[in-house]
Amino acid sequence: MRPRTLGFHHTIKALILLGFAVYIAYLVKTDGILLYIAPRMTAYVKLSSLALYIVAIYQLYLGIRAFGGRTETDCDCDHDHTPSSSKLKNTLLYGLFVFPLLLGFLLPDTTMGSSLAAKKGMNLNSAASVKKDSAAAQPAAPAPSPGGGQAGGAGSAPAAPPSGNVAAAGSGSSAASSGTAGGTASNSGELFPSDKFTKSYADFAKKLYAMDVIPVKEDLFMETLTSVDLFLDRFVGKKLQLTGFVYRQDEMKPNQFVVARFSIQCCSADASPFGVLAEYDKAQTLASDSWVTVTGTISKAKYEDNDILVLKVEKVVKAEPAKTPYVYPNYDFGS
Incomplete structure (x- = not known):
């Protein structure tokens, strides 16, 4: 390959790498990066941008040398690193990188909303995975003996369930029945077994229980x-306030909608929609994907054989989308 042609290839590679580095820098400067990755990942992306800058400069250096007639493409790996002489193959190869880069610059950065939530499926029971892990850790109940007692001996009294039994922690539990909505701090351990x-x-939950709203x-x-x-029975009748976007499904009643947010672990690829089912007489006046702050009273209802939180809305205020529209796990929680 002629040195000038090789220099042209190095220049194209340098421009593509520089384009990605500039695009990342643009997203960081405008905070658009938070529409794609979790805040804790931004440091790694910034480092990748720096690496792209360095490699781009090196490619540009190789291009300048090639234009000057110094190629030095040989190495000891027994492979030819010279670019293909086929224009079609080169166009397709570089196009794989140029096309997504152009999409990034030309298309507006937007937040995920109802259309993606409908495809992924809205989760109205945020405690489901915790309940599943807790239930899996519970020992199996001993089989009854032929005499009607437990396996430990005929006629013996049934063993009392452990205080941390998941049934007690679940929203449908009847454990700690002596605790009511008027319970005090002295019996909070009975109200919230774990x-x-x-x-x-x-x-x-004990801290939340003491709040008026x-x-x-x-x-x-x-x-x-x-x-x-997890302790839904204990919170029925309490006030709750949250902010999110309005989401609807076809099977919902006219007075129902979901106040939703996307939860992200690492990046937008693992985003999961979570929300609270709300009931409001003027629900139809709220546009889908509009942001609202709602305040209401907690109640309970059945949804797909699960007990879920339903918010009886008393107040709705239009809200601006949050600077970081997604929510993230709090890794300091419980520490």
Whole structure:
């Protein structure tokens, strides 16, 4: 390959690498990066941008040398690193990188909303995975003996369930029945029994229980909803306030909608929609994907054979989308 042609290839590679580096820098400067990755990942992306800059400069250096007649493409790996002489193959190869780069610059950055939530499926029970882990850790109940007692001996009394039994922690539990909505701090341990999987949520639930209005804050969004879901029976009748976008499904009643947010672990690829089912007489006046802050009273209902939180809305205020529209796990929770 002629040196000038090789220099042209190096220049194209340098421009593509530089384009990606500039695009990342643009997203970081405008905070658009938070529409694609979790905040804790931004440092790694910034480092990748720096690496792209360095490699781009090296490719540009090779291009300048090639234009000057110095190619030096040989190495000891017994492979030819010279670019293909086929224009079609080169166009397709470079196009694989140029096309997504152009899409990034030309298309507007937008938040995920109802259309993606409908495809992924809205989760209205944020405590489901915690309950599943807790249930899996519970020992199997001993089989009854022929004499009608437990396996430990004929006629013996049934063993009492452990205080951390998931049934007690679940929203449909009847455990700690002596605790009511008017319970005091002295019996909060009975109101919120826990095991090793639910202890952090039980401790947090005790704090939420003492509040007149439970705020679902940005930095504890999933943790708050999970704590309330785990001990839903205890929170029925309490006030709750949260902010999110309006989401609807075809099977919902005219007075129902979901106040939803996307939860992200690492990046937008693993985003999962979570929300609270709300009932409001003027629900039809709220446009889908519009952002609202709702305040209402917690109640309970059945949805797909699960007990879920339903918010009887008393107040709706239009809200601006959050600077970081997604919510993230709080890794300091319970520490």
